[in-house]
Amino acid sequence: MQLVVTNKSTFPGSGHYGGHWTGDNCSTFTDLANSISAVLDFNLFGIPLVGADVGGFFNTCSEELLIRWMQLGAFYPFMRNHNSHPTEAGVSEPQDPGSYSKDTQAILADIVAVRYSLLPYLYTLMYDSHTKGAPVVRPLFMLYPKDKKTYVIDEQFMWGSTLLLSPCLHEGETSVSAYFPYDIWYDFFTGERLTRVGTIIQLPTPLHSTNIHVRGGSILVTQTPARNTKNSRNNPFGLLAALDSNHIARGKLYWDDGEVLDPVQTKQYNLIRFSVEEGCLTTTIDMLGYTKYSMKLKLVQIFGLYVPPERVLVNNRPASFTFTEDHRVLQLDKLDVSLMEPLSISWS
Structure with a gap:
C-alpha cells in the first residue's frame, strides 16, 4: 500500500x-x-x-x-x-x-x-482508496448530491465522510464564511454541536486557529503525535465518536507496520471496526495480521450525549470519566486497553 x-x-x-x-x-x-x-x-x-x-x-x-x-x-x-x-x-x-x-x-x-x-484516520482513508477507489479528499457534493448549494463550494472540503475543513484563505481576514449541509456537526476541538445547519455560518478564525468539524454518526481514530511517524507509532491511540440524532456512530481503523510493500495482499495488517449503539461502544476485529506494536488505547471521547452518565464500564469494569455539561462530551483519558482485543465501553 x-x-x-x-x-x-x-x-x-x-x-x-x-x-x-x-x-x-x-x-x-x-x-x-x-x-x-x-x-x-x-x-x-x-x-x-x-x-x-x-x-x-x-x-x-x-x-x-x-x-x-x-x-x-x-x-x-x-x-x-x-x-x-x-x-x-x-x-x-x-x-x-x-x-x-x-x-x-x-x-x-x-x-x-x-x-x-x-x-491513523488518514491512513485508513488511504486503505479505502487502495481497496475501493474512494477519494481521500472529497467535495461536499459527493456526500450531499441533493443539496445544490454544495455544487459551487470550492473553499471547503471533506476528509472522507467524517471531517469538514473550512480554512481561512484570504489575506487579512479573521473569519470564514462556511456552509454546513443539513446534518449534525461538532467542533473537532471542543465537541460543541452546531445549532445552525443548511446555511452559511460566519466562523471566527483568528490567525492561530482553523476550522475542523466532525460529522455526526462518525468514529475516527487518533494517535498522540510525536516528532516523526517512527516515534508516534509507539504512542497510544484515541477514539472520537460523534453521535448522530439516534445516538449511533460507526468507524474503522486500518493499521500496518508502514514498511511492508503490500500488506493488504500479504494480510499483514489490522482492520478494526467501531460501533456506538444503545449507549455502548464496541469493537469488531476483522483482521489481525500485524502485532509488532501493542496498539494501546488511552483516550475516548463521545460527542453529543444529552444525558450525563452516572457510571461508565470498560469491559464490564467501572472506569473514571469526565462529562462537560456545556458541550455534552463524555471523556475517558486514563485507559490502558488494547485495540487488538475486543473492547466494550458502556455508559448509563
Whole structure:
C-alpha cells in the first residue's frame, strides 16, 4: 500500500503507483485558495496522494500566508513546504518554519501536531482508496448530491465522510464564511454541536486557529503525535465518536507496520471496526495480521450525549470519566486497553 513516489506530471492510472504535487505555484493567497480545487480534482482522477507546495514555490511567503497555508496544507494528503532557489525572476526567501518568529513557529507546530494526531484516520482513508477507489479528499457534493448549494463550494472540503475543513484563505481576514449541509456537526476541538445547519455560518478564525468539524454518526481514530511517524507509532491511540440524532456512530481503523510493500495482499495488517449503539461502544476485529506494536488505547471521547452518565464500564469494569455539561462530551483519558482485543465501553 505504500506510495513512495510523487510526480509533477501524471496520467490516468498513476495513482496506483505514486502521488502528485500540483507543480510550481506562487506565494499568493490566490494560489493558496486554488490549491483546494487541484487536490479535489486529482482525488477524483484516482490520484489520492496529492498536495501543493505549501507556502508557494516562487516569490516570498509572508508569515500570515505561511500560517494560513500550513493550516490548509496540513490536510493535503501529501504535505510539504517547498520553494525555489533565488532566481532572476524573483528572490524566494527561506520559508521553513525556523525562518519566522517564535509566535509563528508555535502556531505552525500546533497545526502539524493536529495532522500527526489524525494520521491513523488518514491512513485508513488511504486503505479505502487502495481497496475501493474512494477519494481521500472529497467535495461536499459527493456526500450531499441533493443539496445544490454544495455544487459551487470550492473553499471547503471533506476528509472522507467524517471531517469538514473550512480554512481561512484570504489575506487579512479573521473569519470564514462556511456552509454546513443539513446534518449534525461538532467542533473537532471542543465537541460543541452546531445549532445552525443548511446555511452559511460566519466562523471566527483568528490567525492561530482553523476550522475542523466532525460529522455526526462518525468514529475516527487518533494517535498522540510525536516528532516523526517512527516515534508516534509507539504512542497510544484515541477514539472520537460523534453521535448522530439516534445516538449511533460507526468507524474503522486500518493499521500496518508502514514498511511492508503490500500488506493488504500479504494480510499483514489490522482492520478494526467501531460501533456506538444503545449507549455502548464496541469493537469488531476483522483482521489481525500485524502485532509488532501493542496498539494501546488511552483516550475516548463521545460527542453529543444529552444525558450525563452516572457510571461508565470498560469491559464490564467501572472506569473514571469526565462529562462537560456545556458541550455534552463524555471523556475517558486514563485507559490502558488494547485495540487488538475486543473492547466494550458502556455508559448509563
